[in-house]
Amino acid sequence: MGIQERKKREKERRRQQIIVAAKKIFSEKGFTKSTMEDIAQEAELSPGTLYLYFKNKDELYASLSLRILQYLNIRLEDLKNAENMDSQKKIAALKDALYDVYQFDPLVLISMFHLQSSETLKNLSPDLLADIMKLSRRSLRMMAQIFEEGIRRGTLINKNPTALADVVWALFSGIVLWEESKKLIDKNKDYLKQTLDIAFEILSRGVTN
Amino acid sequence: MGIQERKKREKERRRQQIIVAAKKIFSEKGFTKSTMEDIAQEAELSPGTLYLYFKNKDELYASLSLRILQYLNIRLEDLKNAENMDSQKKIAALKDALYDVYQFDPLVLISMFHLQSSETLKNLSPDLLADIMKLSRRSLRMMAQIFEEGIRRGTLINKNPTALADVVWALFSGIVLWEESKKLIDKNKDYLKQTLDIAFEILSRGVTN
Amino acid sequence: MGIQERKKREKERRRQQIIVAAKKIFSEKGFTKSTMEDIAQEAELSPGTLYLYFKNKDELYASLSLRILQYLNIRLEDLKNAENMDSQKKIAALKDALYDVYQFDPLVLISMFHLQSSETLKNLSPDLLADIMKLSRRSLRMMAQIFEEGIRRGTLINKNPTALADVVWALFSGIVLWEESKKLIDKNKDYLKQTLDIAFEILSRGVTN
Amino acid sequence: MGIQERKKREKERRRQQIIVAAKKIFSEKGFTKSTMEDIAQEAELSPGTLYLYFKNKDELYASLSLRILQYLNIRLEDLKNAENMDSQKKIAALKDALYDVYQFDPLVLISMFHLQSSETLKNLSPDLLADIMKLSRRSLRMMAQIFEEGIRRGTLINKNPTALADVVWALFSGIVLWEESKKLIDKNKDYLKQTLDIAFEILSRGVTN
DNA sequence: TATGAATGAGAGTTCATTCAT
DNA sequence: AATGAATGAACTCTCATTCAT
Numbered sequence: 001m002g003i004q005e006r007k008k009r010e011k012e013r014r015r016q017q018i019i020v021a022a023k024k025i026f027s028e029k030g031f032t033k034s035t036m037e038d039i040a041q042e043a044e045l046s047p048g049t050l051y052l053y054f055k056n057k058d059e060l061y062a063s064l065s066l067r068i069l070q071y072l073n074i075r076l077e078d079l080k081n082a083e084n085m086d087s088q089k090k091i092a093a094l095k096d097a098l099y100d101v102y103q104f105d106p107l108v109l110i111s112m113f114h115l116q117s118s119e120t121l122k123n124l125s126p127d128l129l130a131d132i133m134k135l136s137r138r139s140l141r142m143m144a145q146i147f148e149e150g151i152r153r154g155t156l157i158n159k160n161p162t163a164l165a166d167v168v169w170a171l172f173s174g175i176v177l178w179e180e181s182k183k184l185i186d187k188n189k190d191y192l193k194q195t196l197d198i199a200f201e202i203l204s205r206g207v208t209n
Numbered sequence: 210m211g212i213q214e215r216k217k218r219e220k221e222r223r224r225q226q227i228i229v230a231a232k233k234i235f236s237e238k239g240f241t242k243s244t245m246e247d248i249a250q251e252a253e254l255s256p257g258t259l260y261l262y263f264k265n266k267d268e269l270y271a272s273l274s275l276r277i278l279q280y281l282n283i284r285l286e287d288l289k290n291a292e293n294m295d296s297q298k299k300i301a302a303l304k305d306a307l308y309d310v311y312q313f314d315p316l317v318l319i320s321m322f323h324l325q326s327s328e329t330l331k332n333l334s335p336d337l338l339a340d341i342m343k344l345s346r347r348s349l350r351m352m353a354q355i356f357e358e359g360i361r362r363g364t365l366i367n368k369n370p371t372a373l374a375d376v377v378w379a380l381f382s383g384i385v386l387w388e389e390s391k392k393l394i395d396k397n398k399d400y401l402k403q404t405l406d407i408a409f410e411i412l413s414r415g416v417t418n
Numbered sequence: 419m420g421i422q423e424r425k426k427r428e429k430e431r432r433r434q435q436i437i438v439a440a441k442k443i444f445s446e447k448g449f450t451k452s453t454m455e456d457i458a459q460e461a462e463l464s465p466g467t468l469y470l471y472f473k474n475k476d477e478l479y480a481s482l483s484l485r486i487l488q489y490l491n492i493r494l495e496d497l498k499n500a501e502n503m504d505s506q507k508k509i510a511a512l513k514d515a516l517y518d519v520y521q522f523d524p525l526v527l528i529s530m531f532h533l534q535s536s537e538t539l540k541n542l543s544p545d546l547l548a549d550i551m552k553l554s555r556r557s558l559r560m561m562a563q564i565f566e567e568g569i570r571r572g573t574l575i576n577k578n579p580t581a582l583a584d585v586v587w588a589l590f591s592g593i594v595l596w597e598e599s600k601k602l603i604d605k606n607k608d609y610l611k612q613t614l615d616i617a618f619e620i621l622s623r624g625v626t627n
Numbered sequence: 628m629g630i631q632e633r634k635k636r637e638k639e640r641r642r643q644q645i646i647v648a649a650k651k652i653f654s655e656k657g658f659t660k661s662t663m664e665d666i667a668q669e670a671e672l673s674p675g676t677l678y679l680y681f682k683n684k685d686e687l688y689a690s691l692s693l694r695i696l697q698y699l700n701i702r703l704e705d706l707k708n709a710e711n712m713d714s715q716k717k718i719a720a721l722k723d724a725l726y727d728v729y730q731f732d733p734l735v736l737i738s739m740f741h742l743q744s745s746e747t748l749k750n751l752s753p754d755l756l757a758d759i760m761k762l763s764r765r766s767l768r769m770m771a772q773i774f775e776e777g778i779r780r781g782t783l784i785n786k787n788p789t790a791l792a793d794v795v796w797a798l799f800s801g802i803v804l805w806e807e808s809k810k811l812i813d814k815n816k817d818y819l820k821q822t823l824d825i826a827f828e829i830l831s832r833g834v835t836n
Numbered sequence: 837t838a839t840g841a842a843t844g845a846g847a848g849t850t851c852a853t854t855c856a857t
Numbered sequence: 858a859a860t861g862a863a864t865g866a867a868c869t870c871t872c873a874t875t876c877a878t
Contacts, residue, residue: 014837030328032241035872046839048875057873110326116390133394157414159407163400166387167408171376174383178375181326185342191372198368199376205366206415223862245848255864257850266848432858448746450659454852464860466854475852528744534808538657551812575832577825581818584805585798585826592801596793599744603760609790616786617794623784624833634841641841663869673843678870 015053018043019067022060027107031061031114058123062132065112069135072101076142087150088204094146095200098172099193110180113173140165147207156207164207171199224262227252228276231269236316240270240323267332271341274321278344281310285351296359297413303355304409307381308402319389322382349374356416365416373416380408433471436461437485440478445525449479449532476541480550483530487553490519494560505568506622512564513618516590517611528598531591558583565625574625582625589617642680645670646694649687654734658688658741685750689759692739696762699728703769714777715831721773722827725799726820737807740800767792774834783834791834798826 021043025034036057040047054060075097079090102109115121121129143165150156179192230252234243245266249256263269284306288299311318324330330338352374359365388401439461443452454475458465472478493515497508520527533539539547561583568574597610648670652661663684667674681687702724706717729736742748748756770792777783806819 033328036874037872040840047873048840049838051874052837113386114323114327116386121390121393157411159411163404163407164411166400166404167380167384167411170383170387170404170408171380172383173387174379174381175376177322177326177386178379178382181330184326184330191375195372195375195379198372199379202366202368202373202376202415203411204415206411206413220862244846246846256848257865258863260849261862429858451746453850458861465852466861467859469853470858531804532741532745534804539808539811575829577829581822581825582829584818584822585802585829588801588805588822588826589794589798590801591805592797592799593794595740595744595804596797596800599748602744602748609793613790613793613797616790617797620784620786620791620794620830620833622833624829624831638841662867664867674869675844675871676842679841684869 011053014049018045018050018053018060019063023064023105023108026061026064026111031111031120055125056123058120059125059128061111061120062115062124062128064108065115065132066128066135068101068105068108068112069132069139071104072097072139073135073142075100076139080142080145087146087153087155088208090146090150091200091204091207094143094168095196098168099196102176102192106176109176113177116173140169143168150207155209157209159207168203171203172196175199223254223258227254227259227262227269228272232273232314232317232320235270235273235320240320240329264334267329268334268337270320270329271324271333271337273317274324274341275337275344277310277314277317277321278341278348280313281306281348282344282351284309285348289351289354296355296362296364297417299355299359300409300413300416303352303377304405307377308405311385311401315385318385322386325382349378352377359416364418366418368416377412380412381405384408429471436463436468436471436478437481441482441523441526444479444482444529449529449538473543474541476538477543477546479529479538480533480542480546482526483533483550484546484553486519486523486526486530487550487557489522490515490557491553491560493518494557498560498563505564505571505573506626508564508568509618509622509625512561512586513614516586517614520594520610524594527594531595534591558587561586568625573627575627577625586621589621590614593617641672641676645672645677645680645687646690650691650732650735650738653688653691653738658738658747682752685747686752686755688738688747689742689751689755691735692742692759693755693762695728695732695735695739696759696766698731699724699766700762700769702727703766707769707772714773714780714782715835717773717777718827718831718834721770721795722823725795726823729803729819733803736803740804743800767796770795777834782836784836786834795830798830799823802826 018039022034022039025038025042028034029038036047036050039060040050043050050060054063076094079093079097082090082093085093124132140162144161147156147159147161147164151158151161175192175195179190179195182189182191227248231243231248234247234251237243238247245256245259248269249259252259259269263272285303288302288306291299291302294302333341349371353370356365356368356370356373360367360370384401384404388399388404391398391400436457440452440457443456443460446452447456454465454468457478458468461468468478472481494512497511497515500508500511503511542550558580562579565574565577565579565582569576569579593610593613597608597613600607600609645666649661649666652665652669655661656665663674663677666687667677670677677687681690703721706720706724709717709720712720751759767789771788774783774786774788774791778785778788802819802822806817806822809816809818
């Protein structure tokens, strides 16, 4: 078994090696302009090898999302388990978690938001798509639980928690993409943190009874 | 003079003919997978003709945004001029305006949000980019004015109006993209209106003093 | 008849107008990169009009050669008629004539040399080709006559005069093209006159008995 | 080590395979009308493969020149090292060398002369251009040395040797192009050798003291 | 498992030429 | 005669993917 283990570990390491390279290249050039050749070179592998680990370019791209979704899940899990926190605090903590996710890897996060609602999504292998969906759903469910709890306690307004989670997610992604867009035009502008703070302050006030 | 008039009208009609075709194709296949050939065929024109009206594929794509931004501007202009409306009402009206913009042309709106925060933006001709920027900025300024007014009157919390406008825009685009994304996975889901309603209700409560 | 005359004159003027424009554009951009659109614009005409006066782009290009060949013929004619000139002087005068032709329109001359021995030649209409051939042959014949005369008089070595004319023409075109080539690499270099002087001095010594 | 060797050899063979095909196609159709598709087909390769070996069409075209320039260099080198030859003999030998170069590959030589003094030259990659320039310059320098030697010995007239080399080169290229041109019109004519002989006889007489 | 040369379909774009007005 | 919008074939070049080694 030891050998198989080691092989599996090595295989996983290769995958990561490719993912790291892909992240770099995709971030620098965007999806369309990145070539498999570029990524292979960055990973110090041959183009052919990439196809041993990823079905195609789309899947490689989408795989980046998995890592960040996993990180998001961990952060939300922690938040869920946190005790002695009122809803206000939890919402503030949610904001921090999301901001951490952004900082964990801004470019990949943006890639992921691009991936959502785009053609690429349809071309993914069912397996990968299922993985992504599972993680997203779990994240949203955990966010919903925060609101659910507050509603149960009577501190938050009585709105469908799932919808509230959608609002949070939409707000977060909207802010990330919009601030990114402003940065594209004017490199100096970087108001993400501030916009996020204001947005969540309003959100917090808005959902509080 | 009549002849020049007619020619101008015909030229404009051709442009529209191409825009309609482009909208259809881009919506169906996404930017990358749509070919100029596809669009030409849809418009019942030859590929070369497209280039008489649009400098290249990027510009054709971006041109779609212009119309919807113009429509948005008009709606916001109306809102600005509306009298006898308290801030609450104005925010509700703002939501309606944005929803109308969505309904005016959902696919183009989504395209526009995709265009934002993508490499394509940088490849546009300065003229077109300037036009788009001008319209976006004007829209955001008008939204900011709604908040400004409320703050002046003391009915809204004292936050930077420009930032509030950014939050609204991010929220709107985030919801549109996220709900679209959910639809891609499951065609039956269409909660945009509901999510938008909840989001703006929270927003409204959140910014009210 | 007056009207027809006038029409013919006007037609000829239009032709010239186009030729002037074509010369400018071809000189600036070279044959391949010049478009009929460019030339039409320069001539302040529409692309379609060009085709009323020239069968196609190739013919328009080749037409430029005609003018310079005509000029060459005139200069050689003068030379032929010149009396009281020994062969040495005639050869020197021939050099001057050729240099004048170069100065008359360097870019068109170069174009003409490019035209020679290239694909384009085969695509010309028989008429135009015949015109060009007629003028070239006449020029060469006149050069040959200069040598013939000298040989008859015994001042020049007894070589086939036609071959000598070929040598002169090859030498002239070779120098023009080669010096042009050097200029392409280094704009400052312009030794055409000097090279031509040396070449003809040697030629003159070489053919003198 | 053997494997690397073999791969290198194979790579070089492929290059040659492409060059041979390119030569054939360019000769038949001229530069503009030859398509990469044509060449690929002739080489029994796919169009994409051509681009693995040559950056673009221009470079492929220019690459043809390199081989012939190398051959020219070798021939001139031999000539330079030849002892016990007076200047007359050396000039005759120079003519023979040039004629051999012509015979080595007439079509490529003509291509090279076309390349000279054409826009294409400017589009070459600096590396390739540098290679071509280096070889041309070296060839011309070696020709100049022949004259230099004769001048030093007092057997040749005292003219700038560099200019004399230019004259030789211009004369040679002029003759090749002009005789080619005549052949285009009338396939039966082939006076290149004879014209070259006469030209060099005159040259020789002309430069001899 | 890894390679990387080769593939070849297909893209965006250009432009000589035509023809209805 | 002149126009100029429209054509559409043809071009160069790219690059995701394959497969013999």
